[in-house]
Each structure stands twice: as C-alpha cells, then as structure tokens.
Amino acid sequence: MRGLCALLLVLGFAQAGASQDRVVRIGVLGIFHPRHLTLASYEDGDLVLSADGRQVFVRPRSSCNTADLRASGDRLVIRCGEYEIRTAELRANGRNQQATELVLGIPGKIKRRYDGILDVKAKNGEVIPVVEMDLETAVASIVEAEAGLEAPLEALKAQAVVSRSYLVAGRSRHAEFDFCDLTHCQFLREPPEMGSPAAQAAAATRGLVVTYNHKPVAAMFTRSCGGDTRTPAEIGLSPADYPYYSVRCEICYKDPVRWTRTLSREDAALLVSHGEKGRLTIDRKLGWDAVPSNNFTAQEQGSEVILQGSGQGHGVGLCQRGARSMGRLGSDFRTILGHYFPNTTLESLTAK
Ligand SMILES: [Zn+2]
Numbered sequence: 304m305r306g307l308c309a310l311l312l313v314l315g316f317a318q319a320g321a322s323q324d325r326v327v328r329i330g331v332l333g334i335f336h337p338r339h340l341t342l343a344s345y346e347d348g349d350l351v352l353s354a355d356g357r358q359v360f361v362r363p364r365s366s367c368n369t370a371d372l373r374a375s376g377d378r379l380v381i382r383c384g385e386y387e388i389r390t391a392e393l394r395a396n397g398r399n400q401q402a403t404e405l406v407l408g409i410p411g412k413i414k415r416r417y418d419g420i421l422d423v424k425a426k427n428g429e430v431i432p433v434v435e436m437d438l439e440t441a442v443a444s445i446v447e448a449e450a451g452l453e454a455p456l457e458a459l460k461a462q463a464v465v466s467r468s469y470l471v472a473g474r475s476r477h478a479e480f481d482f483c484d485l486t487h488c489q490f491l492r493e494p495p496e497m498g499s500p501a502a503q504a505a506a507a508t509r510g511l512v513v514t515y516n517h518k519p520v521a522a523m524f525t526r527s528c529g530g531d532t533r534t535p536a537e538i539g540l541s542p543a544d545y546p547y548y549s550v551r552c553e554i555c556y557k558d559p560v561r562w563t564r565t566l567s568r569e570d571a572a573l574l575v576s577h578g579e580k581g582r583l584t585i586d587r588k589l590g591w592d593a594v595p596s597n598n599f600t601a602q603e604q605g606s607e608v609i610l611q612g613s614g615q616g617h618g619v620g621l622c623q624r625g626a627r628s629m630g631r632l633g634s635d636f637r638t639i640l641g642h643y644f645p646n647t648t649l650e651s652l653t654a655k
C-alpha cells in the first residue's frame with residue numbers, strides 16, 4: 304500500500320510538472336502603469352473573485368456586474384456592488400477554479416478580453432494584472448498580434464512554433480510573471496476568433512517547438528532582417544544555448560526595408576558603445592522605432608548624426624518578412640523554420 308501511495312505521489316508530481324509547462328503567466332497592460340482597473344465577465348460567463356478569504360460573484364445583471372480594482376500603495380481595494388475588500392492579492396477565475404473569458408479595462412483608455420485565470424496585486428500604487436493562460440491560447444494570441452494580416456498560413460504556422468518555443472524556453476525576463484505583453488517579450492493582445500488564420504496556425508502546430516540538442520530553443524524573431532539574419536554575438540548580446548547562424552534572406556537581400564533617422568550626437572554615442580542594448584536604450588528614451596534596427600551606417604553632420612540602415616528589429620532568428628515571402632512562394636512552415644534555424648529540429652511537447 305505504501306508503495307502504491309509513493310507511486311501515486313510520483314505520478315501526481317509528474318503530471319503537475321507537465322501541466323505547469325503548459326501554462327504561462329503573462330503580465331498585461333503594464334505599459335499603461337494602471338492605478339485603476341475594471342474587471343467583468345465576458346458575455347454571460349462565470350467570474351468568481353477570491354480575495355482575503357472571501358468570494359464574490361461578478362454577474363452581468365446584478366449589482367456586482369463590474370469590479371473596480373484600485374491600488375493603494377501595496378494594497379488592493381476591490382469594490383463591486385455592495386462589496387468592498389482590501390487585500391494584498393486577488394484571484395479571478397471561472398467555475399471550479401477553471402480559466403474563463405474575462406474583460407479587463409483601464410477607464411477611458413482600453414478594454415481587452417482574455418482567456419485564463421487572473422491574478423492581481425498592487426505595488427507602489429500600481430495595479431499589476433497577470434493572466435495565467437494555457438500555452439496554446441497564448442500562442443494563438445501572440446500570432447494574432449504579431450503576424451501581418453496578409454501573411455500566408457505557412458508563415459503564421461512558423462510564427463506559432465517560434466512563439467511557442469520562446470514561451471516554453473524563455474521564461475526569465477520578469478520577476479512578477481513569465482512574460483510581458485510587449486515586444487520586449489512577445490506582443491499579445493486578445494485571443495483570436497475560432498477558425499481565424501492565427502487560431503488555425505496555432506492548432507495546426509499544436510505542441511510543436513524548435514529544439515536544439517533536444518532542448519526547446521527560446522527562438523527569437525524579427526520584423527525584417529535587412530538581407531542576412533544576425534547572431535547574438537554580432538549585435539553584442541550574450542550567446543544563447545542555440546548558437547544561431549547568419550542566414551541569407553532572399554527578399555530582404557534583394558529588396559531590404561530601408562530607413563533614415565537623425566539623432567543627437569549624445570544619443571548616437573549610446574549606439575556605438577552598446578550595440579543592440581544601445582538601440583533599445585534609445586528606443587526607450589525616444590520612443591519605439593527611434594532606431595529601427597542595429598544594421599546601419601552613421602554620418603556626422605554638425606551636431607547631429609544621420610543613420611541610414613536596413614531591417615527592422617534585432618535581426619536574429621526568424622525574419623517575419625522573409626517567412627511571409629517564403630510562404631507565398633510555396634514553402635511550408637518546416638522549410639521556413641529549417642531555413643532560419645539551421646541545425647534545429649521540430650519536436651512535440653506532448654511526445655515528451
Ligand atoms: Zn517582457
């Protein structure tokens with residue numbers, strides 16, 4: 304009997320470990336630094352809030368149809384109908400602690416629908432919402448947000464595999480959650496409609512990841528590469544477990560996306576000394592796309608520096624523009640991934 308118990312315990316742990324990998328915690332709406340959020344169920348779904356040992360049901364036609372969440376220092380103040388709860392954290396889910404569709408809003412700014420379990424904390428007067436979602440829901444949502452509308456399905460499938468690989472292997476960039484919803488990690492908004500190209504791309508590649516030496520690769524991607532993809536070393540980033548290779552990208556090589564920018568000497572100095580990190584520093588300071596890529600020539604002109612460059616993004620890994628072009632010319636997603644990630648294989652998470 305004791306042996307059986309031990310066995311069950313081991314099996315239990317093994318299963319928990321496996322399901323843990325299929326869930327990702329995504330910090331959402333952080334770019335707005337919200338102090339106040341609204342939370343409601345989507346359509347008629349169930350939404351249960353648990354906080355401070357109490358449970359509150361948020362229902363469309365009741366006095367508690369939308370919860371109001373405000374930060375007060377490191378405490379969260381929840382108001383809904385006649386309820387008022389002050390707490391350190393809140394969890395919101397559907398029936399039986401399951402994921403559910405919910406709508407988070409920042410009054411006057413934005414409303415977004417998510418499918419998952421929501422955890423909310425407050426920190427320094429800011430509300431920090433984190434959506435725990437199924438890996439495949441996250442993949443489909445990222446493909447929907449990241450890929451161009453007119454992308455062929457095979458390019459979307461390649462993006463789905465790359466995004467899934469990153470979600471599985473790249474969890475170390477944030478303290479409070481696994482990933483943010485910005486290009487810092489991967490852009491994520493709402494889950495796509497059922498049957499949409501993004502949903503199809505995720506479903507058709509379900510569980511597939513890029514592996515190197517049988518380990519999932521935190522696969523990187525870029526909007527366009529400028530002609531040849533880069534290695535992390537070339538742009539001053541520390542080497543990854545997967546070495547990456549510089550590969551020729553036909554469409555960007557023949558017809559790169561070119562750009563020109565003018566910077567002050569002071570800002571330009573950051574670029575020269577810090578490579579890709581310098582570029583991101585400038586983008587943070589001057590806005591997204593201030594310096595579109597790290598592939599450029601610089602020319603001093605009075606107190607300014609003129610940059611002429613090509614490509615968009617860091618240039619490492621999958622080129623999204625190149626993948627679309629390959630897809631249009633008839634390549635399937637395996638060929639696209641093989642091209643941008645030489646010496647890797649595709650493996651299924653479910654088979655492990
Ligand atoms: Zn991030």
Ligand SMILES: [Zn+2]
Pocket residue numbers: 527528529530552554555556622623624625
């Ligand atoms: Zn390219």
